[in-house]
Amino acid sequence: MKSIIIGAGKVGFSIAQLLSSENQDVVVIEQDEERAKLIEETLDVQVIQGSGASWSILEMAGVKSAEMVVAVTEYDELNMIACLLAKQYGVKTTIARVRNPEYVETPHFSPESLLGIDLIINPERVTAEEIAKIVKNPEVLDVEYYADGKVQLVELVVPDKSPVINMQLRDLDTSKYVIVSIVRKHKMIVPSGNDVIKPGDHLYIMANTNDMAEVLKSLGIYRKKVEHLTILGAGRTGCYLAHILEREKIPVNIKIIEKNEKRAREVSARLKHSLVIHGDGSDLELLENENIEKSDLFVAVTDDDKINLLSCLIAKNLGAKKTIAKIKRADIMPLMEQIGIDIVLSPRILTAGAILKYIRKGNVVSVTVLGDERAELLEFFAQAGSVAVGKELKRIKFPSGSVVGAIVRNGQVIIPNGNSVIKPNDQLMVFSLPHSIHKVEKIFTSGGKNSLW
Template sequence: MKSIIIGAGKVGFSIAQLLSSEDHDVVIIEHDEDRIEILDELLDVKVIKGSGSSWSTLEAAGVKKASMVVAVTEIDEVNMISCLLAKQYGVETTIARVRNPEYTETPHFSPEALLGIDLIINPERVTAMEIAKIIRVPEALNVDYYADNKVQLVELVVDENSPIAGTKLKFLETTHYVIVSIIRKHRMLVPTGEDIIYAGDHIYVMAKTKEMPQVIKALGIKRKKIENITILGGGRTGWYLAHILEKQKVPVNTKIIEKNYKKAQNIAGRLEKTLVIYGDGSDLQLLESENIGKSDLLIAVTSDDKINLLSSLIGKNLGVKKTISQIKRTDVMPLVEQVGIDIILSPRILTAGAILKYTRQGDIISVTVLGEDRAEMIELIAQPKSIAVNKPLKKLRFPNGSVVGAIVRGDSVIVPTGDSIIEPYDQLMMFTLPKSVHKVEKLFINGGKKF
């Protein structure tokens, strides 16, 4: 598959790195000489100097043979024009990063439908929506929904007092849930019945959404309540998040701290129920005077990774129950997690996950990237002539590092066992480590080969 990435900033670099690691034919269009030098050093991809909004540059990049164009420069208009041009050349899939709400939140029409772009993605909004999901299930480190919210996936930490600590999986009562993965010492594995769950493990649990509260309770994880939230940073992510929180059914007390006066004034005028404070979120005296220690949740989403880390650590020291910090540099995430911050989110990884489904074979509904190992939860449709249908799961040779998390058939959600049979057009949630992604795809596409 030939893909053209326009713009080699942090998001573009991550997408190019991901696609090239999967043997895609990747071409990057970038105008900045310094970025081009970095790309030449770090990635084994072709780089062309120029603008993606130029037809001659697109042709030089091989747009006539491209299957996908992803435009992620810092300029919305360049991204949209690049995708419109690519469509004229017959490119099947076009994806544009568009940050300005004036373009993406029009009340009368879908911008994708109007412009003919397959996916318009806003990393800040994606990040805000991810945080909002975590707020709804505050005892989890990550939360995702599938099959029109019928199925839920949560990442939980097993503490030493949990009834499942020290227990083999085969002795757990897993009628209502599946533990699809365990993260132990930064290593992700797909467990078998013989694996033991230890205190400190992170477990990914999949269950029916309506049953997840009972599942979490059975796993010995205490339910938490979020009433007071402090957001550090009144940029796009902070504003989107506050806006989402104002609209949700369960009200919370939300305040935003923003150090840019004009920006603070602007968001104060656009939010109805959120308290906006003009000040520096890394200022200890300010945080103390605003009683930040009383917050149930502190969310640091400024544009500066260092400020986010510092503010989160100060918040923890002042007594904040839980902290979420946005980190754009994915290479330092493993180190950051060791300093006591509860949840680290990367807009780059979240954006890459939204784009990944367009690179997969078969009838793919969604792809979620999980953990440092970049494992994937793939939501797909079992095609009628694929080798996986009409067979019990125990008879299928699933690739190492993969497991079925849930099966959705019509309105019914099935927690799978070895005797479960996949029927044509079933909707499946498949967890897989990166090495097995393409083998999993082949199981469920028409004419897929055995391996």
């Protein structure tokens, strides 16, 4: 499959890296000479310097034989024009990153059908949706649902006083859940029975949604509720977040702090149940006067990384129970987590993950990209005649870095163990590190030859 990636920033780089690692034919178009050289030296892809909105550059990149074009430059108009041109050449799948809501928020038509682009993705909306999930599940760092909501995957931090500290996995009662991965010191591993749980470990746990509260309790984590939410920044992300929570009627008191008085008034008029305050969110006195210590969750989503960092630290010091900071520079994310900010989100990384999730879909029901190492949680159906069907899991030679997290059969969730047998049409949730993804697909695909996507 031939793919053209327009824009070699963080998002474009991540997509090109994944596709090229699968030995796909990838062409990257980048306007900036220095960035183009960097991509050429780093990735095994063809790089063309120029504008992706130019028909001559697109033809040079081989658009006539391309199956997919992904336009993720910083310019909305360029991305849309590039995708519209690609459609004229007959490209099957086009994806554009578009930030300006005026282009995509139409009252009567979906933006995709209106513009003829297969997927239009807004980084601010993606970020707001991610934060909204955390508002609804504040005891964990991230949450995803599978099998029509029957199966849940959560990312959590093991607390210092957890009853499972220093225990080997083989000694835990994991009849109701599977630990599919442990992240320790920013390294992601698929654990074995000999692995020991340490304080501060990030665990990815999969369980029946109805059992998750009990599972978390056994790990020393108790369900919480966000009653008071403070949002710093009434920009697109903050406004989207408040809209989502209002639309879904989440019972939470929302307070938004915005430095720009005009913007504060505009957002206040658009929101029905949120309090918008004009003020500087990095001002200690203001935060004290607004009783930030009562905030169950403090979310800093301004366009200034430094302000987001500083305000989260102040809020945490004043007593806010949990903090989330939006950060543009992904390279400083580990540092911010080390100094006490609970969750750090990068719109670029979230956007790349959302695009990768879309382009991976085919016969796969869903794909979730996890962590900095781009591990994947694949949801698909076991095919009759595949290597795995009819065998106990302990009899299947799984590639390193992969594990079955859950099985859904006839609408019933099965938390697997070594004796579990895979049957035709079982709906499977399989975690895999990048190097094992294609080996996993061969195990569950009829003949082991046809790609799942």
